[in-house]
Amino acid sequence: MKNSGDEIETVAHSFNHMVRELTLAQNRLIEVQKELATKEKMAALGRFSAGIAHEINNPLGTILVTAGMLKEASSKDTRILPEEFDEIIEEVKRCRDIISTLRTYTSRTQPSLTRMRFSDFFDRMAQQMRSVVEFNDWELAFTSAVADGDLLVDLKAMHQVFHNLIRNACDAMTGCAVRRIDIIAGKETDHFSIRFQDTGPGFQCxxxxxxxxxxTTKAQGTGLGLVICQAIIDGHHGRIEAGRIDNRITEFCIRLPLTRSDSENSGEDHR
Ligand SMILES: Nc1ncnc2c1ncn2[C@@H]1O[C@H](COP(=O)(O)OP(=O)(O)OP(=O)(O)O)[C@@H](O)[C@H]1O
Ligand SMILES: [Mg+2]
Incomplete structure (x- = not known):
């Protein structure tokens, strides 16, 4: 018969064995998780590339057919219509747009963040957006309830976010009698919010x-505008969400983290 010392030893031994098994299982789980993440990334990349190939293949098909027709017409000396050239030019432009948007997307995933006052940043965006000539027909109303606070921001990248969201709101309100876009800034405990509101008909999907x-739901859209916005906002450690309010207003809300200023950290005001 075993004495109690032996029993404790046996229990300790089994316990150690169990801990080792658990550690091994945990390590294996971490490895499997890593493998899954890589597989998911590869799958996402695959879907993304397939989508781009599809998008570029369509205009290339039109270019090929139209160029073939032009070649045939010129050899028979038939009258060549200028629209046929237009078609080629339009489709080439579309390919160029897709490629240039993608280039911006891939080069802008890591924003270079600089610290600034939120109010300065918001004023700067208001000024830049108003000077975008193509929006002259649209009323842009920038309102801010933010008195103080700093954020880390990449101005160039954020210009692109504002531009994309405003462009989308304009597209959505084409044909609407009132064409006003409200851009409203607010401050919460740990973040700033910027709401882009339009009174268009809302999502068609x-x-x-x-x-x-x-x-995209647009004939000339690339469907990359919001993907780029999301990548930029992720790079700012923020969030972007879309929704409808009272079935009347379409809203895109960006949340950006508030950065504690040095004076707040040290309890003194150096400004
Ligand atoms: N304010 C809005 N109101 C209604 N629908 C919107 C709005 N913003 C975006 N959408 C929908 O989301 C889709 C995707 O928008 P996104 O900006 O990514 O691409 P796009 O505008 O179609 O093309 P582009 O790449 O040229 O911006 C749009 O096609 C549209 O259907
Ligand atoms: Mg867009």
């Missing part, structure tokens, strides 16, 4: 699709 790469 399930809202969950709008952030998917290459998803």
């Amino acid at each position: 399930l809202p969950e699709h709008i952030f998917e790469p290459l998803f």
